[in-house]
Each structure stands twice: as structure tokens, then as C-alpha cells.
Amino acid sequence: DQLSDEDSQNFYDLSARCADAAANKNYEEALSLGIQAMSICTTDVYTEYTLARVYQLTNDCPNAYYHYELLSNRPPEVQKDNADIYKGLAKNFKEIKNKCGDVVTLEVVCETPETKISITGINNGQRMSCPFFGKVTPGSFTYTASKEGYTQIRDTFIVSAEGANITIPALQDANATGYVRIRCPKGSSKFILTDDKGKTEEY
Secondary structure, three states: OOOOHHHHHHHHHHHHHHHHHHHOOOHHHHHHHHHHHHHHOOOOHHHHHHHHHHHHHOOOHHHHHHHHHHHHOOOHHHHHHOHHHHHHHHHHHHHHHHHOOOOEEEEEEEOOOOOEEEEOOOHHHOOEEOOEEEEEOOEEEEEEEEOOOEOOEEEEEEEEOOEEEEEEOOOOEHHHOOOOOOOOOOOOOOOEEEOOOOOEEEO
16 A cells, blocks of 8 residues: 555655664664554665664664564565665575574454553553564563554463464443452451453452
8 A cells, every 4th residue: 555645755754764773773763663664664674674774783682683584474576675684684584593593473363443452571562553563582571552542451462482362352441340349357458359251360
């Protein structure tokens, strides 16, 4: 799809600032700008390569792997048109594969359209659009899912050595949320609630 003039301007501005920040080793700023740029346009090779390099330089192996892999799967004509980038990419991707060959694919989809999610250890915990597809190291992750006008939910999931496909359940209309008052016996310090699906939360 063609970007609007406003989106194009915003993308090129963010991409240029990302490259400048990376060149000046302001990696946290570069990541933030690069992620914003990629949310507008996912097809720009230069921006994605910059983002992959910053992830690599900050020792974020899974995210570097993910973006290098996407770039490596681009059509031959794209690779030919960006030969300078792909020359460096081959070397860097090989290094990442040797370093974190145990990363697996994580796919997250949401039952409620336009849900925003944040996942510990991914994209610096920044909010992202759902669905999400990426590479991670197997382990435990916590996500937060939210949308304006809906009740935010937070939960934990496990990614095994085979990867994971996670579905975030539908968010509930915030106006439909009720209130509960808990009175605890003297001396109590915590209580546990169990929902209709058998999930428990300790407070």
C-alpha cells in the first residue's frame, strides 16, 4: 500500500533520526525511533537493517535474528538493489546464528481487533500492535494487553523449545466491569481469587 504524504514524511524523519542515533551509539533512542518507523512502513530494507544491527550491538540476539531473517527472505531483486546492505547482512546473520541458534518463533494474536500489547523482554517492553511475530529464547514471558475503552489484562505464558502460538483472549468493555470489596480476617496479608476458568490470582 502507498503511504500518505504525512506518513511518508514521518517515516523518513524517524528513519533518518534512527540512523543518526545508531551512528552516535545512542542505541536506546535508535531502537525507539526504529520501532516507530517500522510501525509505519515494514518494507524499507535500510531501516530494518539498522534496527537489526542495533539489536545485535546491544546483545539482543533474538530480535537481531528475527530482523536478519526477514531481510534474508526478501526477493532476489530487493537484495540485488541493496547489495551493499546484504554484503554486511550475510556476515552479521551468520554471527547471530552462531550466537543464539536456540531462538524459536513466537506468534501472538488477539481476539479483540486493534489490541496493543507489551511483552517483557521484547522491543524494550514498548507497546506494539497485535498480532506479533518474532524470535525469542524459550522461557517465561509476561504480557499486557490493552485498548482504549476496554479493561487491560495481564498474564504469563511459556515459550517452549518448539516455539509458541499465543492467543490473547477478548478484552472486556470497561463499562461492563463491576467492583468487589474484600474484607480479610485480622492478621491476613493476602487472598486468592479464582475465575470461572479456574485461573487464580493472588493479591
